[in-house]
Amino acid sequence: MRERKNISIAGAGTMGASMAETFAKFGYNVTLYDIFPAALDKAKRLISINHETEVEHGIISAEEAKAILDRIHYTSDIQDFKNTDFMVEAILEKIDIKHKFWAEASEIVPEDAVLASNTSGLSITKIAEVVKNPERFGGMHWINPPHIIPLIEVISGEKTTKENAETIYNMALALGKKPVYVNDAPGFVLNRIQFAIMRECLNIVERGITTPEGVDDVMKYALGFRYACLGPFQVADLGGLDIFYNISSYLFADLSNADAPFGLLKEAFDNNKLGVKNGGGFYDYSDGKDEEVIKYRDQMFTKLAESLFKKE
Ligand SMILES: NC(=O)c1ccc[n+]([C@@H]2O[C@H](COP(=O)([O-])OP(=O)(O)OC[C@H]3O[C@@H](n4cnc5c(N)ncnc54)[C@H](O)[C@@H]3O)[C@@H](O)[C@H]2O)c1
Numbered sequence: 001m002r003e004r005k006n007i008s009i010a011g012a013g014t015m016g017a018s019m020a021e022t023f024a025k026f027g028y029n030v031t032l033y034d035i036f037p038a039a040l041d042k043a044k045r046l047i048s049i050n051h052e053t054e055v056e057h058g059i060i061s062a063e064e065a066k067a068i069l070d071r072i073h074y075t076s077d078i079q080d081f082k083n084t085d086f087m088v089e090a091i092l093e094k095i096d097i098k099h100k101f102w103a104e105a106s107e108i109v110p111e112d113a114v115l116a117s118n119t120s121g122l123s124i125t126k127i128a129e130v131v132k133n134p135e136r137f138g139g140m141h142w143i144n145p146p147h148i149i150p151l152i153e154v155i156s157g158e159k160t161t162k163e164n165a166e167t168i169y170n171m172a173l174a175l176g177k178k179p180v181y182v183n184d185a186p187g188f189v190l191n192r193i194q195f196a197i198m199r200e201c202l203n204i205v206e207r208g209i210t211t212p213e214g215v216d217d218v219m220k221y222a223l224g225f226r227y228a229c230l231g232p233f234q235v236a237d238l239g240g241l242d243i244f245y246n247i248s249s250y251l252f253a254d255l256s257n258a259d260a261p262f263g264l265l266k267e268a269f270d271n272n273k274l275g276v277k278n279g280g281g282f283y284d285y286s287d288g289k290d291e292e293v294i295k296y297r298d299q300m301f302t303k304l305a306e307s308l309f310k311k312e
Pocket residue numbers: 010011012013014015016033034035036039089090091092093097101118119120121141142143144
């Protein structure tokens with residue numbers, strides 16, 4: 001099989017920065033591209049925050065952290081994709097922006113480069129419409145924070161060949177991840193589940209059943225705790241399917257079936273409160289609380305990953 005050592009990541013935001021760090025940690029040479037030089041500076045800062053936690057937990061040494069940084073080339077010049085063996089795009093989740101990017105980028109990379117989008121759920125077949133040689137294009141959906149969460153969804157569009165989907169799958173394995181093949185449906189699998197949950201959480205708060213803090217505690221101290229070890233079908237089997245059937249019979253009809261964003265999410269979006277990335281969302285992240293919460297999250301996730309998945 002052809003060796004693929006030169007990785008290009010397009011988009012140096014929340015996802016792209018940590019994806020670049022992950023590839024570099026596993027010895028790949030990484031070109032991290034963003035149209036905005038300021039985004040590249042922010043990415044460097046994010047990677048150094050990641051490193052603080054990783055060094056603290058003994059995942060990498062301080063020397064390795066430095067070597068990882070040296071393997072990442074930061075650029076706003078799209079021509080730097082010329083030597084790409086494998087590319088993942090993590091730019092804005094808008095089809096027209098992704099189309100414009102891929103039409104240009106797929107002309108610059110070598111003909112045999114394997115290409116993937118980290119889209120959260122846009123159609124891979126649709127994005128591929130503008131890609132030169134679309135049979136080498138598929139989905140590689142990482143989960144935030146990408147340097148810690150094990151799962152990667154691997155998605156084939158109508159034109160993706162089996163061989164190229166396997167290349168994406170094997171690349172995920174080479175990065176120590178847990179890849180899962182899924183079909184090209186809106187939101188794939190993870191976001192269909194995540195947004196069904198989000199819709200009902202918004203509904204619960206809207207109807208005054210509890211507060212956002214209450215919802216978060218219910219998830220953290222029960223459902224999330226269980227789901228860290230067992231999937232919903234396994235949980236149901238253990239609980240008893242008669243119980244699950246009977247509860248579904250009276251509860252499904254009362255759950256939200258809203259078909260557009262509403263409630264607290266719409267209100268926050270309309271007021272440009274975007275969460276950690278701009279200082280406020282459902283909670284407040286002003287005065288350095290943004291970096292604190294990222295560190296807290298990464299420390300807790302790292303502990304969880306160590307206790308659940310670390311091989312002795
Ligand atoms: N944030 C998440 O939790 C998450 C999880 C999985 C997948 N994704 C997907 O990953 C992608 C990126 O998400 P994010 O959260 O990192 O977004 P982000 O807004 O943090 O970063 C996007 C970056 O792309 C850059 N960009 C925009 N247009 C560009 C272009 N034409 N060329 C190059 N760079 C461009 C922006 O400057 C920005 O730095 C999206 O498709 C998103 O749906 C996000």
